[in-house]
Amino acid sequence: xxxxxxxxxxxxxxxxxxxxxxxxxxxxxxxxxxxxxxxxxxxxxxxxxxxxxxxxxxxxxxxxxxxxxxxxxxxxxxxxxxxxxxxxxxxxxxxxxxxxxxxxxxxxxxxxxxxxxxxxxxxxxxxxxxxxxxxxxxxxxxxxxxxxxxxxxxxxxxxxxxxxxxxxxxxxxxxxxxxxxxxxxxxxxxxxxxxxxxxxxxxxxxxxxxxxxxxxxxxxxxxxxxxxxxxxxxxxxxxxxxxxxxxxxxxxxxxxxxxxxxxxxxxxxxxxxxxxxxxxxxxxxxxxxxxxxxxxxxxxxxxxxxxxxxxxxxxxxxxxxxxxxxxxxxxxxxxxxxxxxxxxxxxxxxxxxxxxxxxxxxxxxxxxxxxxxxxxxxxxxxxxxxxxxxxxxxxxxxxxxxxxxxxxxxxxxxxxxxxxxxxxxxxxxxxxxxxxxxxxxxxxxxxxxxxxxxxxxxxxxxxxxxxxxxxxxxxxxxxxxxxxxxxxxxxxxxxxxxxxxxxxxxxxxxxxxxxxxxxxxxxxxxxxxxxxxxxxxxxxxxxxxxxxxxxxxxxxxxxxxxxxxxxxxxxxxxxxxxxxxxxxxxxxxxxxxxxxxxxxxxxxxxxxxxxxxx
Numbered sequence: 001x002x003x004x005x006x007x008x009x010x011x012x013x014x015x016x017x018x019x020x021x022x023x024x025x026x027x028x029x030x031x032x033x034x035x036x037x038x039x040x041x042x043x044x045x046x047x048x049x050x051x052x053x054x055x056x057x058x059x060x061x062x063x064x065x066x067x068x069x070x071x072x073x074x075x076x077x078x079x080x081x082x083x084x085x086x087x088x089x090x091x092x093x094x095x096x097x098x099x100x101x102x103x104x105x106x107x108x109x110x111x112x113x114x115x116x117x118x119x120x121x122x123x124x125x126x127x128x129x130x131x132x133x134x135x136x137x138x139x140x141x142x143x144x145x146x147x148x149x150x151x152x153x154x155x156x157x158x159x160x161x162x163x164x165x166x167x168x169x170x171x172x173x174x175x176x177x178x179x180x181x182x183x184x185x186x187x188x189x190x191x192x193x194x195x196x197x198x199x200x201x202x203x204x205x206x207x208x209x210x211x212x213x214x215x216x217x218x219x220x221x222x223x224x225x226x227x228x229x230x231x232x233x234x235x236x237x238x239x240x241x242x243x244x245x246x247x248x249x250x251x252x253x254x255x256x257x258x259x260x261x262x263x264x265x266x267x268x269x270x271x272x273x274x275x276x277x278x279x280x281x282x283x284x285x286x287x288x289x290x291x292x293x294x295x296x297x298x299x300x301x302x303x304x305x306x307x308x309x310x311x312x313x314x315x316x317x318x319x320x321x322x323x324x325x326x327x328x329x330x331x332x333x334x335x336x337x338x339x340x341x342x343x344x345x346x347x348x349x350x351x352x353x354x355x356x357x358x359x360x361x362x363x364x365x366x367x368x369x370x371x372x373x374x375x376x377x378x379x380x381x382x383x384x385x386x387x388x389x390x391x392x393x394x395x396x397x398x399x400x401x402x403x404x405x406x407x408x409x410x411x412x413x414x415x416x417x418x419x420x421x422x423x424x425x426x427x428x429x430x431x432x433x434x435x436x437x438x439x440x441x442x443x444x445x446x447x448x449x450x451x452x453x454x455x456x457x458x459x460x461x462x463x464x465x466x467x468x469x470x471x472x473x474x475x476x477x478x479x480x481x482x483x484x485x486x487x488x489x490x491x492x493x494x495x496x497x498x499x500x501x502x503x504x505x506x507x508x509x510x511x512x513x514x515x516x517x518x519x520x521x522x523x524x525x526x527x528x529x530x531x532x533x534x535x536x537x538x539x540x541x542x543x544x545x546x547x548x549x550x551x552x553x554x555x556x557x558x559x560x561x562x563x564x565x566x567x568x569x570x571x572x573x574x575x576x577x578x579x580x581x582x583x584x585x586x587x588x589x590x591x592x593x594x595x596x597x598x599x600x601x602x603x604x605x606x607x608x609x610x611x612x613x614x
Contacts, residue, residue, distance in 0.1 A: 006233070008077040008192070009222040010199075010208030019196035020206055031163065031259035033269070035434065037276040039160045040250075041294065042385055042435070044116035045284055047132065049177060049246070051291030053117040056273050058255065058266040058297070059238070062108045069109075072236035073171075073190070073210070081208060082167060084197035092168070092195040099166035099254055110266065112164075112255040113238065117245040122174035122187055126223050133224070136248075137172060137189055137209075162193040166254030169193075171210070173230070173239040177246040186241060188230040189222070270297050278309050282316055283406075284384025289413045292384065311373035314402040318365040322404075331366040331399070331470055338364045338470050342462045346426050347451035356426075358419030360407040362463060364470050367400040374400040377463070379438070381427050382409025382416075388436055395464060396543040396601045398471040405463065426455075505536075505608040512602070517592040519553070519602055526583045527610065533579045537607040539572040540590055542600045553602060558588035 013019070044054045061069060079100075086097030103109055124131025126138075136158055161170045169192040175185045190210030197204055211222035225233060234240040239249045257264065264272070274296040278285070284292040318337060325337035340362040348355050367374045375393040378386045390405075392398070408424030409416045416424075429443040430452070444452045510523030519540065527534050540553040552571040560566070560575060564584070567574045577584055590602075 005213045006211065006225060007074055007213055007222065008081065008208050008210050009213060009220055010081055010204040013203035013205055033257055033272050034276040034280065036160045036164050037273060038280050038385065038435070039158070040114055041277060041281050042383065043158065044119055045281070045290065045292055045383065045385065047119040048290065048292070049118055049120060051293065052119050053293040053295070055115045055295045056270070056297070057113045058110065058270050059113060060108055060110050060266055066107070066109055068236060069238060072233060078169065078192065080199050081192065081194060081197060081204065084199045085194040088195050088197055090195045096168060096194070099256070103166070103254065109253065110255050111238070112252040114250040114252070115241065116247040119247040120178070121176040121246045122172060122248055123176050123178050125180050133187070137191055161250065161252055163258060164255060165252045166256045169253045171237055171239055171251040171253070172248060173234040173241055174248040175241050175243060175246045184227040185243065186230045186234055188225040188234050275309065278312060280386050281384065282312055283319065283380050283386065283410065286319065290384045314365055314367060314371065315378050315404060318363050318402060318404055322363050325363065331364065334366050334368045336366045340364070340466045342459070342466065344423060344455065344459060346422060346455060347449045349448050356419055356422040358417065358423050359411070360405060360423065361411050362466055363404040363406065364467065365402045367402055369400055371400055371402070374402060377403040377405055379405045379407065380410050381407045382424050384410065385435070387431065387438065392467060395467065397473070397603055398467060399473055401467070401471055403467070507606060514593070519590040519593065521604065522587045524583050524585045525606070525608070534577045534608060534610045535574065536577070536584070537572050537574045539605045541603050541605065542597050543603050549603065550600070551597070553593070554591045555588055556591045558586060561585040
């Protein structure tokens with residue numbers, strides 16, 4: 001049997017003559033290393049048979065090692081197309097031209113080897129529907145996901161592989177979990193994503209494949225290389241795998257960070273890869289969730305250690321100890337946890353007969369004042385990838401915290417309800433191609449009836465209300481003598497202060513609203529001990545963005561129940577409460593607020609003291 005040639009074959013320009021200047025998909029994602037890590041790890045996580053492992057390894061090739069790779073890659077063929085693409089006036093062409101010149105001048109090539117284990121591998125036929133091989137190595141805007149809680153859905157994320165390749169070329173080797181009839185692992189193929197270009201006067205649309213040359217209806221193409229031939233080639237290309245582990249090895253040729261002006265060293269890139277992998281996938285890395293194992297340069301990232309990633313440790317701790325918390329928990333000391341179920345009502349999906357009412361879970365951990373990444377909330381669903389770290393530092397007056405919003409199949413891994421599954425599907429549809437936010441998307445509009453946008457308005461209102469209730473500073477009484485303890489209460493447009501534990505006074509049922517130009521507020525102060533008379537002093541002030549005291553706001557009037565005398569002292573109002581009064585109801589209003597301060601929040605300062613009323 002004649003030997004089938006292995007070579008590069010690019011699609012020629014179609015009869016329409018339509019050209020393209022590069023990958024449109026690359027503009028759907030950010031170009032930071034975090035975006036690259038998210039897409040690569042998410043793809044492996046989605047294809048896991050049980051628990052997957054992903055290894056990242058950066059290698060700088062030069063000398064004989066580089067020569068061997070280029071020889072196995074049929075470099076003269078590929079280089080002709082790279083050079084042709086470099087002659088175009090497109091941004092992609094300019095980048096290719098500059099990278100190719102630098103590579104040949106320096107005689108070095110940095111490659112990133114990504115190997116996943118415990119995944120399905122590049123299963124499927126060359127042209128079959130439901131083919132993982134075709135979705136990753138050939139198609140655009142097609143996605144084949146193995147799990148109900150998959151992270152990806154658009155089929156665009158794979159584009160980052162070529163975006164981060166200075167040569168816009170990526171190689172694949174795979175051990176398949178299920179083989180097509182008559183085939184044996186491994187499977188090898190390469191793909192280049194170039195702009196329109198010409199080679200020796202012939203126009204090419206851009207993409208090309210490295211594989212066995214095969215004649216098909218309409219022309220020639222490169223198909224997968226299999227078995228012994230593939231194994232030999234994989235060894236020469238540096239992508240050979242151990243046969244006992246199904247999965248895929250990817251080689252990104254000429255790895256680069258497209259958003260950086262100054263290239264980092266391989267060691268710096270490796271360190272950042274590890275940090276970003278942990279930052280976005282710590283939920284999936286938990287054994288009780290998906291058990292995803294991540295390694296960079298052989299350093300295991302299977303279990304996250306607090307001392308390794310101080311900014312992530314509080315989130316991991318909160319997740320691991322979530323079952324110790326309840327809605328009755330008081331947050332008093334750093335490390336204390338509270339767990340709050342939040343109701344979610346979804347619109348009907350198209351073709352469905354009823355709305356879905358379910359829950360998501362808010363987990364809040366009280367933090368130290370100087371804790372890194374505090375006042376942030378990590379959101380995720382069943383994929384185990386953090387969708388975003390939502391910043392609540394603008395929510396003035398709250399004690400520092402770290403929080404988690406676990407949704408859909410991520411709310412109770414392994415114990416999902418039917419409602420969790422519907423919420424999972426809704427949130428997946430609510431994510432853009434980068435899967436880094438929740439909001440109204442075309443997929444939501446196509447798959448659900450009207451009202452999707454209000455789901456998120458209500459959800460974030462519920463989250464903010466819960467955070468205010470849990471994290472508003474407690475009212476504390478002053479100690480006898482010159483030293484008094486003062487605590488600030490945040491008053492948003494519908495702000496509330498919760499009762500405090502282990503304090504002499506509590507402020508209950510507090511509410512404040514901006515009515516035209518005036519803040520109106522009411523609440524009730526109660527002493528824990530009513531055997532002595534007591535005194536309170538009240539003052540209002542505007543809050544800066546960081547929650548600090550910005551400017552005083554005078555109280556124009558205050559009434560009490562029972563009616564008591566009030567004394568104005570500059571910006572403070574004092575009330576002396578006699579023996580026998582166990583609760584003091586307050587109703588007051590501020591002076592008119594200046595125009596430039598109407599969009600700020602305000603704080604109420606309460607100073608309480610027990611003792612003789614003079």
